[in-house]
Amino acid sequence: MVLLELYWSFLLIGFSSFGGLSMIPQISDQVISHGWMNASQVTDIVAIAEMTPGPLGLNCATFAGMQAAGIPGAVAANPGTLTPALTLCALAAAFFTRFRESKIMQRILLGVRPACLGMVLGVIVSLTQSTYLRQGTPHFAAIGIGLLDLVLVVKYKVSIPIVILLSAGLGILLFGMIDLPISG
Amino acid sequence: MDLTSVAKSLPGTMIANVAMLYGYRAGGPIGGFLCVFGMVFPPMVILIAISFFYRTFRSSYWVMATMEGMQAAVVPIIAGAALGMVKGSVKYSPCALVVLASFVLYIFFQVNAVYLVIMGVAAGLLIGEYYARKEAGGHGAP
Numbered sequence: 001m002v003l004l005e006l007y008w009s010f011l012l013i014g015f016s017s018f019g020g021l022s023m024i025p026q027i028s029d030q031v032i033s034h035g036w037m038n039a040s041q042v043t044d045i046v047a048i049a050e051m052t053p054g055p056l057g058l059n060c061a062t063f064a065g066m067q068a069a070g071i072p073g074a075v076a077a078n079p080g081t082l083t084p085a086l087t088l089c090a091l092a093a094a095f096f097t098r099f100r101e102s103k104i105m106q107r108i109l110l111g112v113r114p115a116c117l118g119m120v121l122g123v124i125v126s127l128t129q130s131t132y133l134r135q136g137t138p139h140f141a142a143i144g145i146g147l148l149d150l151v152l153v154v155k156y157k158v159s160i161p162i163v164i165l166l167s168a169g170l171g172i173l174l175f176g177m178i179d180l181p182i183s184g
Numbered sequence: 185m186d187l188t189s190v191a192k193s194l195p196g197t198m199i200a201n202v203a204m205l206y207g208y209r210a211g212g213p214i215g216g217f218l219c220v221f222g223m224v225f226p227p228m229v230i231l232i233a234i235s236f237f238y239r240t241f242r243s244s245y246w247v248m249a250t251m252e253g254m255q256a257a258v259v260p261i262i263a264g265a266a267l268g269m270v271k272g273s274v275k276y277s278p279c280a281l282v283v284l285a286s287f288v289l290y291i292f293f294q295v296n297a298v299y300l301v302i303m304g305v306a307a308g309l310l311i312g313e314y315y316a317r318k319e320a321g322g323h324g325a326p
Contacts, residue, residue, distance in 0.1 A: 014196045021265045029297045034301030047254040054227020057197040062228050066235035085204045090224035096276040111308025113273040113302050118286025119220035120266045127259050145256035164257050171253015182252050
């Protein structure tokens with residue numbers, strides 16, 4: 001049953017994501033292997049989710065749920081991502097003092113954080129391939145926008161929604177008005 | 185502030201975790217659930233609306249042009265966030281190995297992300313144990 005699969009997938013995603021953007025590799029894995037979205041749609045939803053209110057993970061859950069099974073799908077996927085909050089955090093809140101000093105959690109993070117970083121780097125590589133190198137040929141317009149965005153984000157610390165809006169505008173200009181080809 | 189770092193350390197969406205932690209403090213488990221629900225509901229409604237538009241208009245000329253531009257922004261944004269992750273991730277040198285292992289397994293061997301997190305948990309416990317013993321050994325030296 002799709003709804004159960006959605007819930008379960010996003011539950012796995014929720015429990016395996018330590019730190020906002022580390023959800024992306026998890027989400028990507030799950031929705032692509034289940035056939036709910038393809039790589040291009042995952043890129044779309046990351047862009048959309050960064051611009052809309054609400055955390056990335058929940059927005060992706062809603063979107064993927066919608067793609068898979070309409071509104072019931074969206075309603076099934078969200079609680080999956082929320083289960084860690086509803087269970088682990090409820091426990092942590094109840095036993096707060098003991099948790100804060102927990103060495104086990106600190107040790108776990110010692111390994112989980114690098115693992116998440118490795119995966120995020122992996123996603124960067126695979127998305128670079130799918131976004132800027134379509135079927136082997138470099139997509140110069142996209143690369144140009146990407147490089148500009150990189151400078152804006154890293155050097156000038158421009159906020160993410162603004163970068164996305166700017167890129168959307170450039171997209172309208174380059175691919176809409178000037179009508180550059182969308183692939184390669 | 186402490187609650188926020190706990191929220192960041194636990195898995196899941198940080199903001200949902202924060203909602204539960206503060207909500208629980210304010211009004212017990214029910215307070216927690218209500219806070220999480222309150223925080224989740226508006227974005228969900230908005231995203232459902234956006235999804236409808238997405239499905240209908242994704243293949244239209246202008247939407248495709250716009251999305252093409254937006255897609256180009258995604259990698260730089262993730263890269264920017266990854267840069268921020270680096271400092272907090274490599275406390276000891278074995279951690280760098282974990283980053284490399286995770287990267288290689290993910291890209292070249294398509295290992296499922298969930299397994300990589302489990303590997304991270306194990307690695308963390310091992311690394312933590314090793315350095316704890318190392319420090320204890322140092323203190324015990326005459």
